[in-house]
Amino acid sequence: MSTDLIYSDATKLAELIRAREVSPVEVMKAHLDRIEAVNPKVDAIVTIAEDALEFARKAEAAVQRGEELGPLHGVPFTVKDSIDTAMVPTQRGTPIFKGRTPDTDATSVARLKKAGGILLAKTNLPEFSYGVESDNLLTGRTNNPWNLDLTPGGSSGGESAAIAAGMSPLGLGTDLAISLRGPAAHTGIVSLKATHGRVPMTGIWPREPRRFWHVGPMARSIRDLSLAFSQLAGPDGQDGYSSSAISFDNGIGSSNNRPLRVGWLVEPGFGPVDRETAATVEAAAESLKDFGHTVESVRIPALERDFALDVFTRLHVLEMKPGFVETTAGRSEDEIGDMARFMLSLPDTPAADYIDAAQAAERLKDGYAEYFQKYDVLLTPVIPTPSFKHGQAELLINGQTVNVLGIMSATTPLSVTGLPGVSMRFGTSHDGMPIGVQIVGSWQAESTILHVASLLEQVSPVRDLHPNL
Structure with missing residues (x-):
């Protein structure tokens, strides 16, 4: 039973x-036992909520009393360690915040608890959430469960x-440029980066700048993403970016039976893409024809004119540096990691370049707006290659050497424009690693991409695969 429980999705639980x-106590104990068994190898869990079992017992008592139960009643959930959790440390991947324990939950955490979820643990991240690998001076390095190397x-x-x-x-999890979608692709799970502002960032560091930051659900099934998003979305009166009165979405859900217009894009616009990844994206798109949808290869000229990763970098470096300077001021050398040093060393973006990048961001939004006049959905890579070894500074993709930060080339367009995207596995590399696809929709059309993702989930060649730990 415990094996069944640890690989059941939240909806089933x-x-x-x-x-x-x-x-709820059985479910919680099964996950605590699993953490004890495999976390020493993976190092994903950094803090266990001490009251998790106590809350599970309370949830069990509520069931026995026949009380009205929330949609996630008694289900454990975990939270990235940059998201505030009341009375449970939130250390942000740095010795600077070692032992920091908030008094209140982030809005997103509070909403999952209100739905009946029980906080199980906090999870690892890079220093300050900045980095494409989850490694830091305080809580160490997380390994990929599919291959610990x-x-x-x-x-x-x-x-x-x-x-x-x-x-x-x-x-x-949170997402600035890749951080929900990339890790999901690396490890074969699913995640949703909703339209910017759909889920409040209240209680998450950094408070400023927030215009590219997102918080969202990660899970093992598309229905779990939909369920979690339905509880998370909507303004909280504290995050000024979270102003949409729509509590869920206004896209095309499963109740709409008209054929969808689906485009898929691998190149150009994202730099080099590994051939196995490209083939997976095309296979996912082609599989939608069996559901009666129109599918074709597309190009988006705006992505070819303005490289979104460059646009993002020129904008964000200038905006985030004051926070980095303030946070690290007066700290000893052994409290500051390589990523913070790198970010602090980057030159300020000249005003003219900043303005040019801001205008390029507007052109990218216009380009996607034009695309979504003709199509309902866009399928792209999430990352241009399957997972790779720890600490790599460069990647070789189709004979081209690419800086490791180049893996953000297909995810940053959605960060710059605020568009929603689902990341899900649809393939496997020659060496057994997950390969993901990114399903993109127009602004506030989360139901469209969740519906398409649910169709892909039905025909996925990699359903019900789990790491051998």
Whole structure:
């Protein structure tokens, strides 16, 4: 039973608990046992919530009393260690914040708790959430459950590794340029970066700048993403970017039976893409024809004119540096890691370049707006290559040497424009590593991409695969 529990999705666990086929305490103990068994190898969990079992017992008592139960009643969830959790340390991957324990939950955490979820643990990340690998001076390096010598990505790599390894059924991560979607692709799980502002960032560091930051769900099934998003979305009166009155979405859900217009794009616009990854994207797109949808290869001229990763870098470096300078001021050398040093060493973006980048961001938004006049969905790579060894500074992709930060080339367009995207596995590399696809929709059309992702999930060649730990 415990094996079944650790690889059941959150929706199934909630159903079992509601039907009294399993208790919240059994579910919690199964995940705590799994953490004890495999976390020493993976190092995804950095702090266990001490009151997790106590809350599981309370949840069990509520079931026995016949109380009204939330949609996630008794289901454990984990949270990236940059997201505030009341009375549970939130250390942000740095000795600077060692032992820091918030008094209140981030809005996103509070909403999952309100739905009946129980905080199980906090998960690893790079220093300050900046990096494409989850490694830091305080809590160490997270390994990919599919191959411990490879990275689970960053910055929500601890969260993705925990879910992939059966230590958690559901989690919260954050995304600046890749951090929900990339780790999901590295480890073979699913994640949703919703339209910018759909889920409040209240209680998450850094408070400023927020215009590219997102918080969202990570899970093992598309229905879990939909369930979690339905609980997370909507303004909280504190995050000024989170102003949409729409509580869920206004896209095309499963209730709409009209054929969708689907485009898929690998190159140009994203730099070099590994051939196995490119083939996976095309295979996912082609499989949608069996559901009656129109599918064709497309190009988006705006992506070819303005390279989104460059646009993002020129904008964000100037905006984030004041926070880095303030946070590290007066700190000893052994408290500051390589990523913070790198970020602090970057030159300020000249004003003219900053303005040019801001205008390029507007051109990218216009380009996508034009695309979504003709199409409902876009399929792209998530990352241009499957997972790779820890600490690599460069990658060789189709004979081209690419800086490791280049893996953000297909994810940053959605960060710059605020578009929603789902990351999900649809393939396997020659050496057994997950390969993901990114399903992109127009602004606030989360139901469209979740619906398409659910179709792909039905025909996925990699359903129900788990790491051998």
